[in-house]
Amino acid sequence: AGRAWRLDVVLDKPPQVKVVEPAQTLTQATPRQRQWPLRFEASDDFGLNATAMLELTTAKGSGENIDFQQRQLPLAGSGPATARRFAYSVDLAPLGVGPGDEVVARLTVRDNRAPQPQETRSPSLILRLPSDQEVQTSDLEGAIKKVMPAYFRSQRQINIDAEALLKQRDALDA
Numbered sequence: 663a664g665r666a667w668r669l670d671v672v673l674d675k676p677p678q679v680k681v682v683e684p685a686q687t688l689t690q691a692t693p694r695q696r697q698w699p700l701r702f703e704a705s706d707d708f709g710l711n712a713t714a715m716l717e718l719t720t721a722k723g724s725g726e727n728i729d730f731q732q733r734q735l736p737l738a739g740s741g742p743a744t745a746r747r748f749a750y751s752v753d754l755a756p757l758g759v760g761p762g763d764e765v766v767a768r769l770t771v772r773d774n775r776a777p778q779p780q781e782t783r784s785p786s787l788i789l790r791l792p793s794d795q796e797v798q799t800s801d802l803e804g805a806i807k808k809v810m811p812a813y814f815r816s817q818r819q820i821n822i823d824a825e826a827l828l829k830q831r832d833a834l835d836a
Contacts, residue, residue, distance in 0.1 A: 677706040677771045679784040682747075691754075691791045698752040698789050704771040704782075709743035711772040711779065716750055719766040719822050720757050730822065733757075743774070752789075762793040766822055786823065 681687075682701040691698070704710055716735045723729050739746030748769060759765055767787045772779040 674773070674775050674780070675707050676780040677704055677710055677773045677782045679704045679769060679771055679782050681784055681787060684787060687785055688788045688790065691789050693792055695791075696754055698754060698765065698767075700750050700752065700767055700769075700787065702748045702769045702784055703745070704739070704748065704769075705745045706771075706773040707744070709774045710739065710746050711774060712739055712743075712746070713737065714739060714746075714748050714769050714771045716748075717768045717770065718752065718757070720759055721764040721766065721822070722759065723763075728821070730825075737769070746771075754791075759791055761791055763791050765789040765791075768826075 680703045682703055683699055689698075700716070702714075704714065714737050716737050718733045718735065720731045721728055722731075735750070737748045737750055739748050741747050748771075752765065752767065754765070757765060765788070767789075769784040770781055772781045
């Protein structure tokens with residue numbers, strides 16, 4: 663008599679990324695803010711790469727005169743391969759951002775699948791620096807603070823997301 667073999671196949675799921683800090687996707691910077699702390703938790707059923715990529719995009723200017731600059735920073739994770747933590751404190755001064763500008767951050771993590779790792783991106787996190795007018799209003803009236811709900815996406819953010827999707831066009835499923 664022959665033996666019956668049973669083969670259980672376990673599908674490799676893409677990694678998951680959770681934003682721990684900041685609490686909202688859109689944050690209004692304080693007038694004298696110098697740092698922007700970011701913390702993420704990532705998990706994967708078979709294990710994550712030890713390094714993730716943090717993409718920082720600055721949007722400077724207004725109207726049709728918006729200048730975008732992108733930087734990519736490798737971040738080393740801590741914790742076990744299946745549940746890593748990534749943290750970075752963005753120093754705003756070297757980015758050259760000023761009143762009315764925005765900084766957008768996204769973390770990309772990859773699992774250890776070979777030959778082609780799966781990757782997942784975090785939601786876009788936006789730090790909006792107050793304009794000169796908002797700073798003056800805040801200084802004069804103290805408690806006035808204009809914070810737009812996260813579901814009101816800025817034209818800048820739509821442009822940033824559209825450019826990112828265009829770069830990924832060939833790799834995305836229909």
